[in-house]
Amino acid sequence: MSTAKTSTTARSIVDDVFGRGMTREIWTGNYEKALPVSVQDFDLTAVLPAVFYMFRFGYRRGKGKFHETFGSDAKTTKERRRATTIDRVANKLAGTASFEGFQDETTRAILGDLLLCFCLENTKRALGRQEQVQRVAPAHYMASWVDLPDAVVDLRYVPEMIVAMLADQKGQYVTQNHEGDRTWFAIGRGFEENVLLKAFHQGMMREGPLSGRTADRFREETPVGLDQLLMIRLAQQLGEAPEKLRGSEGERISNQRPIAEQAARHFSEDIRRFVRAYAGVIPRHAFVDLLESCVAVGLTTIITSVIELMFEWATIGGIRKKCEQRPTQLFVDCSNSVHRGLRALAEQSMDDFMRRIERFPVVLMALRLLDYGARYDSKLKKLDIPTWPYATDWLNLLGEILYQRRVEAQAILYDFERKAAELADRLQEDYPETAEELRSDRAQVNPVWRLAEALTSLQGRGNTQIKVIRLVDSVLLTARPNGLAIKRSVLRKLAPGAGTKKHEVRSLVFTDSVLDYFVHLHILRSGNKSGSRQMSLKDFIKILRERYGLYVDQAPPGMTISNELLRLNRLVLERRLRDLGLLVGVNDAEAMKHLMPRFESSEECGNGLD
Numbered sequence: 001m002s003t004a005k006t007s008t009t010a011r012s013i014v015d016d017v018f019g020r021g022m023t024r025e026i027w028t029g030n031y032e033k034a035l036p037v038s039v040q041d042f043d044l045t046a047v048l049p050a051v052f053y054m055f056r057f058g059y060r061r062g063k064g065k066f067h068e069t070f071g072s073d074a075k076t077t078k079e080r081r082r083a084t085t086i087d088r089v090a091n092k093l094a095g096t097a098s099f100e101g102f103q104d105e106t107t108r109a110i111l112g113d114l115l116l117c118f119c120l121e122n123t124k125r126a127l128g129r130q131e132q133v134q135r136v137a138p139a140h141y142m143a144s145w146v147d148l149p150d151a152v153v154d155l156r157y158v159p160e161m162i163v164a165m166l167a168d169q170k171g172q173y174v175t176q177n178h179e180g181d182r183t184w185f186a187i188g189r190g191f192e193e194n195v196l197l198k199a200f201h202q203g204m205m206r207e208g209p210l211s212g213r214t215a216d217r218f219r220e221e222t223p224v225g226l227d228q229l230l231m232i233r234l235a236q237q238l239g240e241a242p243e244k245l246r247g248s249e250g251e252r253i254s255n256q257r258p259i260a261e262q263a264a265r266h267f268s269e270d271i272r273r274f275v276r277a278y279a280g281v282i283p284r285h286a287f288v289d290l291l292e293s294c295v296a297v298g299l300t301t302i303i304t305s306v307i308e309l310m311f312e313w314a315t316i317g318g319i320r321k322k323c324e325q326r327p328t329q330l331f332v333d334c335s336n337s338v339h340r341g342l343r344a345l346a347e348q349s350m351d352d353f354m355r356r357i358e359r360f361p362v363v364l365m366a367l368r369l370l371d372y373g374a375r376y377d378s379k380l381k382k383l384d385i386p387t388w389p390y391a392t393d394w395l396n397l398l399g400e401i402l403y404q405r406r407v408e409a410q411a412i413l414y415d416f417e418r419k420a421a422e423l424a425d426r427l428q429e430d431y432p433e434t435a436e437e438l439r440s441d442r443a444q445v446n447p448v449w450r451l452a453e454a455l456t457s458l459q460g461r462g463n464t465q466i467k468v469i470r471l472v473d474s475v476l477l478t479a480r481p482n483g484l485a486i487k488r489s490v491l492r493k494l495a496p497g498a499g500t501k502k503h504e505v506r507s508l509v510f511t512d513s514v515l516d517y518f519v520h521l522h523i524l525r526s527g528n529k530s531g532s533r534q535m536s537l538k539d540f541i542k543i544l545r546e547r548y549g550l551y552v553d554q555a556p557p558g559m560t561i562s563n564e565l566l567r568l569n570r571l572v573l574e575r576r577l578r579d580l581g582l583l584v585g586v587n588d589a590e591a592m593k594h595l596m597p598r599f600e601s602s603e604e605c606g607n608g609l610d
Contacts, residue, residue: 013426013430017419025372026372026455027455029467034258041471041474050144052197070084071084086128091108099233137231141201142204142234145216146234160253164256165257165258165267167185173253175188177193199279204217205219213242258305263302263325278602281601290516290517293517297514300484303475311359318399334552334573341565349551350508369452374412416447420439473506476508510573515576520598532600534594536593537594541553541573552570582595582597
């Protein structure tokens with residue numbers, strides 16, 4: 001029996017026992033009160049254009065005109081989507097008044113290659129001009145006019161979470177800011193009132209109301225780079241920004257934040273300081289790469305912090321204070337996988353983490369079960385505990401129920417005990433092992449954990465674990481030139497006589513882009529002071545360890561690493577920083593080694609609200 005068929009059969013049984021309403025809420029892999037993104041893979045490089053749109057208009061992006069404009073004359077949306085290729089986009093643009101000299105096959109091929117290099121990306125990052133176009137790059141603010149991916153939900157609610165963290169509002173939904181509001185990331189206001197839009201809006205002005213989807217205009221006399229001009233011309237062919245999202249998903253941007261408050265605050269602070277300091281200094285194409293590295297670092301820290309908090313919640317039934325929250329502590333191979341010994345250590349560190357997160361879906365299932373039980377308890381409902389922007393108090397309440405530290409827990413857990421017994425009877429014929437696990441309280445007395453284990457198993461434990469792994473790969477920008485991790489396939493021996501099995505191993509690395517970003521961010525002076533400060537290599541490594549959980553010259557807790565390899569890792573990092581022009585020192589004395597930026601920050605970074 002296939003996994004899909006098994007899962008469908010199991011869900012119908014759960015439907016009968018729990019009811020469709022409850023099943024609909026628990027039969028998923030997400031729990032937005034802890035982590036407001038879908039636990040699935042997504043393309044991080046496609047996130048920023050959607051963020052631009054939400055900042056500009058204050059609601060989620062819906063249908064636009066990209067496929068309608070550049071697709072074929074096919075009747076169905078699916079056919080138009082498939083027909084939208086680089087060649088077709090280039091041919092359409094070459095026929096407009098804005099482009100001259102692109103009339104033959106060679107010049108149009110050159111135009112297509114430029115589009116593929118700077119503006120658009122094919123499905124599965126395929127090369128060539130005949131593949132289906134699937135993503136738009138954040139070359140300019142006008143990328144927000146291009147509705148790629150055509151369903152914003154394909155970005156797994158990551159843009160919504162980023163907007164909520166940066167806007168830092170108090171209500172249940174992100175709303176338009178009023179004139180005079182003190183904020184770095186204004187919602188639904190002018191370009192100048194939002195740090196991120198200001199960095200990408202070169203040449204833009206508004207003619208008409210703030211809410212107008214055709215109000216954004218490009219000043220033709222403004223000098224911009226080739227990549228930005230291509231994006232502007234591409235968007236101009238669409239005529240207007242996409243409309244707001246319609247249907248059951250809803251247009252409103254949830255203000256739900258990840259439970260990792262410390263990591264969320266650091267993310268907001270890092271992106272604000274970096275963009276304000278370097279948006280007008282670093283060449284645009286390089287700046288976009290570094291900004292994507294910034295987002296990858298921030299989201300990785302958030303995801304790993306949430307995972308650590310959830311595992312601790314499962315153990316003690318509470319969320320630790322913001323000031324005590326930490327991301328997962330991992331060893332980084334500074335040689336970029338060149339040195340086998342360092343690579344093996346980084347793979348071991350990451351492999352331990354990946355094995356631990358296999359239980360993450362079970363913890364989320366337990367949270368969904370308790371959440372459902374608590375929300376419909378009449379006494380607990382009267383407490384009126386807010387769950388946004390941070391659901392810390394609510395998760396603490398669920399932990400108290402789980403560990404029976406409240407009188408209401410008895411009734412809720414008794415109900416789960418009855419459901420577990422009934423579900424076991426219904427599963428006996430098709431899933432006898434799962435039924436036995438539900439009945440047996442010897443290994444696990446608490447019915448919530450028995451149900452969580454059983455329901456995750458019925459969903460397909462392999463499927464749920466793969467989705468967590470893909471989420472981690474996505475935020476790490478794994479195998480990308482500006483990412484934080486690489487992976488490779490290895491063969492592992494099974495039991496004697498059982499042969500071998502292919503297995504993917506991952507390791508954290510510092511790509512050149514990530515090093516560039518880290519150095520330029522952390523040499524900025526704090527507070528209202530502009531310019532950069534002198535920072536020693538020792539202090540830099542300490543920041544990486546304490547703020548992001550990235551270990552270079554020390555072994556993470558639980559690992560044993562020789563002093564020789566730790567010294568080597570540090571020396572490799574030092575050499576790479578020198579090669580990139582990011583470290584200077586007149587001799588080998590540690591006190592004489594300090595970081596040096598390749599780009600001087602703009603003066604404006606120290607003025608304003610800091």
